[in-house]
């Protein structure tokens with residue numbers, strides 16, 4: 001059995017930012033030397049296809065009920081989501097900021113606010 005990786009969050013954990021830096025550095029890289037460079041080389045459809053596949057694998061792992069598999073598949077999904085963000089010129093810090101913005105706001109309130117905003121923008125445009 002694999003040794004479990006420590007689940008304690010490190011203060012100011014910058015794992016996502018460091019991984020995003022590596023991913024960003026792969027733009028224009030050699031597809032024979034780097035998996036990320038190969039994905040960028042293949043383009044938007046290939047990148048988005050991987051996000052979809054990994055999301056499906058997360059669902060299947062959760063159904064299997066093996067916690068280590070689920071953690072591994074979510075890691076694959078997060079990694080490929082970071083590749084997609086980088087492809088579109090975005091950073092994980094922006095996603096984390098969005099999650100921080102939602103902190104303390106109930107999911108139902110957020111949903112109601114979103115509906116109001118959607119109605120306002122459809123009436124305004």
Ligand SMILES: N=c1c2ncn([C@@H]3O[C@H](COP(=O)(O)OP(=O)(O)OP(=O)(O)O)[C@@H](O)[C@H]3O)c2ncn1[C@@H]1O[C@H](COP(=O)(O)O)[C@@H](O)[C@H]1O
Pocket residue numbers: 019022023026033034035036037075076079
């Ligand atoms: N975190 C990851 C990571 N997670 C998953 N993968 C790769 O993602 C690929 C896709 O996973 P799949 O389960 O779909 O496997 P597959 O069937 O081989 O993939 P396909 O051929 O179907 O695309 C595998 O080849 C994994 O090795 C990753 N590849 C790279 N990283 C990180 O990205 C950094 C840069 O990687 P390179 O660009 O390759 O140097 C690395 O140092 C790591 O930190």
